[in-house]
Amino acid sequence: MRRTLLCLTPVLLLAAQPGFAATESEGLAQVKAFTLEHNAALVANAQKMQGSAEAYAALIAAHGGDYKAAWEAEGPKLAEAVTAMRDQWLAASNEYETIEGIVAGIPSTAKYDLILDAGNPGTEEEDVAEYDLTLPDGTVLKRPGSLFHSITEPLLWGTDKEHVKLDADLNGDGQIGPGELLFDANLALGAAQGMVEWSKALETDMAAWEPNRDDAFTAVVTMTPTVGDYFGEWKESQFLGGEGEAFIARSRLIDVLGIMGGCQRMYNQAISPVVSTDDAALDGSITKGFDELIALVTETRDREAKGDKFTAEEADALGSEAQDIAERIVAQVLQAAAKHGVEIKG
Structure with a gap:
């Protein structure tokens, strides 16, 4: 299959084929337990991604926000941070997609699907993700769209051209291929922080859900x-x-x-x-x-x-x-x- 971007794609670890419960109450409890299990893994991977974003942002900040200077001085460390963020994004996304069919369908948790994964930015008329994102430098993004697919995925893989800061040979093969780049550290860190915040909020409301x-x-x-x-x-x-x-x-x-x-x-x-x-x-x-x-x-x-x-x-x-x-x-x-x-x- 032709790929047009650098793609670090592990196999989605789908849960085992769901069995049948003996009773309705038992089954409802199983659904809740399953969702909370994967929600906890979502939070854990989002936290790892935030840690990698913090390391990435610190390297850029150490060079006064000069991406070219940072790359020349700390290229391997920056490449490692980018790779880590992409891997952690994929892991977090895997966990969310596994429970999205449940989360997005339950009225009390459906809003989190728009915020995390499926919502449109405020420029659209329908299915808008109702939240604002505050970045580390104090910038507030009003209704920016879903954290996974409107912000972080285009940012990390470079289809968000506005926030590409430098083309960079991440894999060290002497060439700059598709998706090899440095992106805006401020947005990356702010979005990662948002993912942690909202995945934790989902976890709180899912724990409170009475099946x-x-x-x-x-x-x-x-x-x-x-x-x-x-x-x-x-x-x-x-x-x-x-x-x-x-x-x-x-x-x-x-x-x-x-x-x-x-x-x-x-x-x-x-x-x-x-x-x-x-x-x-x-x-x-x-x-x-x-x-x-x-x-x-x-x-x-x-x-x-x-x-x-x-x-x-x-x-x-x-x-x-x-x-x-x-x-x-x-x-x-x-x-x-x-x-x-x-x-x-x-």
């Missing part, structure tokens, strides 16, 4: 049909020859596996025990639908990883197929919700 049937059904109904949008982002990304600034550190399909895996987990553990009590056929059909959806995304990602090149038309077709499965799942989950007096929120 319930309405939230479980709402999460699945809300997040499962977003799969088509993710395929659209994949189509527009640089992995398929697009020019998007985000979704360039790794394939968007990896994120889709995490998000849809979270939806599947919520169904298997928290909802299936409800549906199966009086309609085993409906439960089996929904379960099969999720298996088909995950299999489609997995197969597509495996093909991509092996080097298959997809056209925009193929991406559209795969996205439409995934969307059809998702909509069938949602229709059946809504049918079950009606039978059990569930209130879909939002």
Whole structure:
């Protein structure tokens, strides 16, 4: 697969296939425990990223903010800091994507999805991330968009041209390839601090969440049909020859596996025990639908990883197929919700 940027991409450590809980209360508790486990790992990796950003900023500051002078004097240390921040970003993103299908679907925690991962800047009309980011030098960025994909990913991988400070041979091969650069230290540190702050805030609210049937059904109904949008982002990304600034550190399909895996987990553990009590056929059909959806995304990602090149038309077709499965799942989950007096929120 053609890459247009330096890409340090580990395999996403997806959680094991979610099993089925014996009872609804047990399943809800399992979903919460799973989410808190990965939230804690998100916080830990964000803190590591902040530490690397602090080291990077200190090296730049030691040379009076002169990136060229800093590179000439401390090139290996700066390259190490950049690599560390990218690796830690990927690790943090892995943890969040694994729980996004849950976090973004629960009304009391949905705002964190906009702030951390999916929100637009204030210049847009919809899905704006409602927060401001204060940088170390006191600059306040009003409604700057999501921390992962609007700020840090474009910054760290260099598609945010405004904040590229110096082209630099990070890998020491004597050439400057795509993505080899130094970026704005003030923004990097401020954004890393923001990631720590908001991932901790999510952890606090998730710990306070009281798992319930309405939230479980709402999460699945809300997040499962977003799969088509993710395929659209994949189509527009640089992995398929697009020019998007985000979704360039790794394939968007990896994120889709995490998000849809979270939806599947919520169904298997928290909802299936409800549906199966009086309609085993409906439960089996929904379960099969999720298996088909995950299999489609997995197969597509495996093909991509092996080097298959997809056209925009193929991406559209795969996205439409995934969307059809998702909509069938949602229709059946809504049918079950009606039978059990569930209130879909939002």
